Structures are given as structure tokens and as C-alpha cells.
Amino acid sequence: MKWNNKNERFVVFLDIMGFKDRVARTPMEKLYEQLVDFNTEIVNIIAKNKSEEVQLAQFSDSIVLFTNNSEKESLNNLSAILCEIMKEAIYRNIPLKGALAKGLIVCDMAKQLFFGQALIDAYLLEESVQFYGVAVHHTAEKDVVGMKEQYRDIKIPLKGGTVFHYTLVWWLNHQDRVKENLNNIRFHVSDSPRKYIDNTINVMS
Incomplete structure (x- = not known):
């Protein structure tokens, strides 16, 4: 399949939560191993789904x-x-938060060159998300309507307040294990980061 460097496409921007604290508290070699291992797992997930039309880029x-x-x-x-x-x-x-958007984007994997309004849209919405989840930008909202196994219009916490937003229901059919792991993460964070755990559990309920 030919990759289109310039095309209308979907983009997901994800942020690893608590990364600065990890850098400060984790030996460099151990953190490197964790990130390489997680990156390898993401590549394996993409390959397992036989999805040549999805490409990955990772920066810090x-x-x-x-x-x-x-x-x-x-x-x-x-x-x-x-x-x-x-x-x-x-x-x-390694909890994540993020956003999905759609639009014209230059995505030149060979040159590692990426730009376009949709990438900015996904980044800005991700900045507003205050739970471990993926919010859908309005540019992609019509596309996810009806995909009830993956997306639902539910109340989620954003910087501007708790509002209805289409959201990836990634925890579906795995709530018990996810909640158990969320509570394990609680032992590794204090103060405001814990609100992301509470918010995530509330969104899942």
C-alpha cells in the first residue's frame, strides 16, 4: 500500500502522564528500557491488527x-x-491521555516531517483532557457517531469543566482489571495527579 504524505487523515495525539516525574525519579537506563519496551508493544499492536494504514511517531x-x-x-x-x-x-x-482529530496533514515518515491543523487540534484538545482517556475533536465527531463499541457521548472532565464529549471507551469489558491497575498507580503519585485516577474511574462508571 502506498503511503500518502499529504492527505486528509485521522490523527491521535497521546501524552504519557507524569513523564517529568519519571525522568527525575527513574535511572536513565531503566526509563529508556521502559520506553523502548512500550514502543515495541505499540508496534506489535499495530502489526497484530495488520494495519498498514496506521503509522506511529514518538517524541519523548x-x-x-x-x-x-x-x-x-x-x-x-x-x-x-x-x-x-x-x-x-x-x-x-504508563497512563495516557489524548485526543483524536481529522483533517489535512503532511505526514512524511521518511523525513519525519509532520504538520497540519488537525495535528494542532488533537494536541490542544489533549492538553484539556483531565482523565486517562481519548476525547474526540469536533472535526472527527461525525465519523465516530454510531461506533458504540468504541466511542460514546459521555460526560468527561476537561479544563473548561465536565461536559458531554465523544470519547473512546477503551476500558469496555475490562473495567475490573483497569480499576485494579488504576488503584495501583495511586501508590506512585500524590496531590493533583490523583485526580486523573478519580476522574477516570468516574468516567468509567
Whole structure:
């Protein structure tokens, strides 16, 4: 399959939570091993889903997924991959938050050159998310309507307040194990980071 460097596509921007604290408290070699191992797992998840139309880019604590186009099949594959990544992140004590958007993006994997309004949209919405989850930007909202196994219009906590927003329900059918791992993460954080744990459990309820 030919990769389109310039195309309308879906993009997901994910942020590893508590990364600065990890850098401060974790030996460099150990942190490097953790990130390489998690990156390898993401690559394996993409490969397992046989999804040539999804590409991965990672910069420090930012993980970005791009589709080759904006077709429904690409969104379905991306969503399945994203659900697995979110669960695996919680199981590894590497919680993520993020956002999904759609639009024209230059994604030149060979040159590692990425830009476009949709990438900015995903980044800005991710900045507002205050739980371990993935919110859907309004540019992609019509595309996820009806995908009830992956997305639902539910109340989620954002910086502007708790509002209805289409959200990836990555925890579906795995609530008990996810909650157990969320409570394990609680032993590793104090103060405001704990609100993300509480918020996530509330969103799942």
C-alpha cells in the first residue's frame, strides 16, 4: 500500500502522564528500557491488527498515530489499535491521555516531517483532557457517531469543566482489571495527579 504524505487523515495525539516525574525519579537506563519496551508493544499492536494504514511517531513523552486516509476502515483499525494501547499503558503503569482529530496533514515518515491543523487540534484538545482517556475533536465527531463499541457521548472532565464529549471507551469489558491497575498507580503519585485516577474511574462508571 502506498503511503500518502499529504492527505486528509485521522490523527491521535497521546501524552504519557507524569513523564517529568519519571525522568527525575527513574535511572536513565531503566526509563529508556521502559520506553523502548512500550514502543515495541505499540508496534506489535499495530502489526497484530495488520494495519498498514496506521503509522506511529514518538517524541519523548508524546505518541502520535496517523492514518493514511480518512476512510471508515482506517478509523475502525485506528480505534481498535488505540483501545489496546490505552489498556496496555494502564497495565504497564504508563497512563495516557489524548485526543483524536481529522483533517489535512503532511505526514512524511521518511523525513519525519509532520504538520497540519488537525495535528494542532488533537494536541490542544489533549492538553484539556483531565482523565486517562481519548476525547474526540469536533472535526472527527461525525465519523465516530454510531461506533458504540468504541466511542460514546459521555460526560468527561476537561479544563473548561465536565461536559458531554465523544470519547473512546477503551476500558469496555475490562473495567475490573483497569480499576485494579488504576488503584495501583495511586501508590506512585500524590496531590493533583490523583485526580486523573478519580476522574477516570468516574468516567468509567
